[in-house]
Amino acid sequence: MTQQNFKRNCLIAATLAAFALxxxxxxxxxxxILIILYLYAYMTTTWNLVGGFAGVLPLGHAVFVGIGAYTSTVLWLQYGVxxxxxxxxxxxxxxxxxFLIGKPTLKMRGAYFALSTMAFVEGIRVMVENIDMLGPFNLNGPRGLNIPPLAHGEVNFWAFQFATKEPYYYIILTMLVGVLFLTWAISRSKMGFYLKGGGEEPDAAQALGVNVAxxxxxxxxxxxxxxxxAGTFLxxxxxxxxxxxxxxLDLSFELAFIALIGGRGSIAGPIIGALLLRPVTEFSRIYFSSTLPGLHLxxxxxxxxxxMLFQPRGLTEPLTNFFNSIARRFDASAREERK
Amino acid sequence: MNLLEVQDVTMRFGGLIAVNDLSLNIGKGQILGLIGPNGAGKSTAFNCVAGLYNPTAGKIIFDGEDVTGQKPWDLCKKGLARTFQIVKPFASMTVLDNVTVGAFAITDRRDLARKKAMEVLELLDMADKRNALPGALTIADRKRLEIARALATDPKLLLLDEVMAGLRPTEVDDVIEIIRKLRDRGMTIFVIEHIMRAIMALSDEIVVIHFGKKICRGKPEQVAQDENVIKAYLGENYGTA
Structure with a gap:
């Protein structure tokens, strides 16, 4: 078994184990808890497409979670879609x-992009909190929207409501695997190379034919x-x-935290970050939410x-090295056996 | 037939005129050297040609087409590639990946881009360093990586901005060798260089600029004896002292 095969088998085994869990x-x-963990891994992976590969720091991704959640909910409640x-x-x-946020702001460098995305998420939140009706759509202001649960007999796939947790588990796991595969494919493609190059050295990338913006x-x-x-799923x-x-902003920051700690711009980073950090958030909320709300942040x-002090590229790098050394040892022992 | 024509280009930054009414042209397959004292406007002239700056006045004709004010990435697709005076490698990507970014300018397919990148690395004798990170390379190799990335875009015209600065004499000879090899393959090359030995050995023609103005153009041996050039480099009183 070569290193390559060993790694692929590990990946397949991990995926199968996740599905069998x-x-x-x-x-x-x-x-x-696992569903929420996968949901965060999913959202961080999609965050990573911009925040990791393109080399900017979006701190307002909750806007998109909100848009997803509100759109599907309004369509379901008012129109039965x-x-x-x-x-x-x-x-x-x-x-x-x-597109509208990115077009003007992605030309800015460094902190200015991050600040403008933060401003955007806060602005949208304040607007939604103060709007009951947006045209024909009922957003119900700060009280939010309640999706009436269907009776056990009525739940079905098209209503996206289920009597048990398992269907949710499989849906989010499939979404996560899909988005990871997409990220992997992009990172190997022209787009991946262009994003990474443009994020690191925009002038050099432009001279090589990359329209960075x-x-x-x-x-x-x-x-x-x-x-x-992910917003609809949530x-x-x-x-x-x-x-x-x-x-x-809490949610927006948490996605950035997970990615930065796990490893920005790597495919495994969001998974490792979510695996390590979601339990921290979960348990601090269970035990301290009444006395110390916000402790998890x-x-x-x-x-x-x-x-950042000891592993500025995130925890994925040392873990990858560790895993590679195991893979190598496995490779070496396999070669011994053949002799 | 001229591949590049710079017509009366002026570049002004506020009150400073960095390039003043500069005209020059490069024939196909030629090597043109651009020299001048520090601050003469060489790099600014280069940046105007490469699309980084939009010149205040004047025209740039590349391959028969007016490309004044076009963006660097569009110029690159038309066959104009450049290196930077201060090397700008993609630090987290291997040498091969760095060059592959350049090769994606001519293809959308990863395997073809990889193949092109390997060809270029072999041409520049860098194939054995393909898996190294740029941070682990010597200055000479980092400069060579700049050239390799630019070459991977399959340019008709290559702009080299001081690719020999900071190199040891033997390393300079290696780069001269590479540039000759490229010329023999029919590439047109526009060089800025401070190392006189190199520019004299390479250039078919040399343009000298001083305070943004062209003061001389000619064969290397003519330029070396030109009175204005000697004054620009050595001071007004050199001849009388």
Missing amino acids: PLVVRSATYLH TPWIGMLAGGVLAGAVG RYKVMAMVLSSFLTAM AQLTLFIYPKSVLT IILGVVLIVV
Whole structure:
């Protein structure tokens, strides 16, 4: 078995194990924690398309989660459109908004882009909190939207509501695997090379034929579209959305934290980041939400500082080296056997 | 037939005239050297040609087409590639990946881009360093990487901005060798260089600029004896002292 094969087999084994997990984990609570973990890994991966590969720091991705959640929910509540179509509609709308935000701001360098995305998410949140009706659409202001749960007999695939946690688990896991595959394919393609080059040395990339701004906007649109799909999923999972749950800086920052700590611009980074950090958030909320709300952000901040000091490219790099050394040892022992 | 014509180009930054009414042309397959004292406007002239700056006045004709004010990435697709005086490698990408970015200018397919990149690296004797990160390279190799990336875009005209600055004499000889090899393959080359030995050995013709103005143009041996050039480099009183 070569190193390449060993790595591929590990990947396949991990994927199969993830799909088989609900056979072992029967508790709804733990399944829910896993679902949320995958959801964050998914959102961070889509964030990473812009924040990692294109080399800018978007701090307002909650806008797209919110657009996805509100679009599908409004369509379902007012027009009875299945959330699956709502998911695509939200994605398209978010892609358009991503284009409008990205077109002027992605030309800015460094902190200015980050600040303008932050301003945008705050602006949208305040607007939604103060608007009850947006044209014909009922956003219900700060009270949010409640999706009435269907009775057990009525739940079905098209309603995107299920009696147990397992279907949600499989849906988000499929979405995650899909978006990881997409990221992998992009990172090997012309677009991936152009994004990475343009993010690191824009002048050099432009001289090599890269329209840096255009590729960044393309990445932004794709990222917005995919992030909005997570918003629809979140709405259908919790059946209740309000501005402070989906349109917040908290969520925007957390995605950036996970990516930065896990490893920006790498495919495994968001997964590793989510695996390590989501439990921190989850448990600090369970145990400290009444006494110290927001504690998880402080913990994440401290972890981020430590990681940036000692592993500025995130935790993926040392873990990859560790994994590679195992793969090499495996390779070497296999060669021994053949002799 | 001229591949590049610079017609009366002026570049002004506020009150400073960096390039003043500069005209020059390069024939196909020629090597043209651009020299001048520090601050003479060489790099600014280059940046106007390469599309980084939009000249205040004048025209740039490339391959029979007016390309004044076009963007660097469009010029690159038309066959104009450049290196930077201060090397700008993509630090987190391997040498091969760096060159592959350039090769994607001529193809959308990864395997073809990879193949092109390997060809260029072999041409420049860098194939054995393909998996290194730019940070691990010597200055000479980093300069060579700049050339390799530009070559991967399959240019008709190559602009080389001081690719020999900071190199040891033997390394300079290697680069001269490379540039000759490229010329023999029919490439047109526009060089800025401070190392006189190199520019004298390479150039078919040399243009000298001083305070943004062209003061001399001619064969290397003519330029070396031109009174204005000697004054520009050595001072007004050199002849009388």
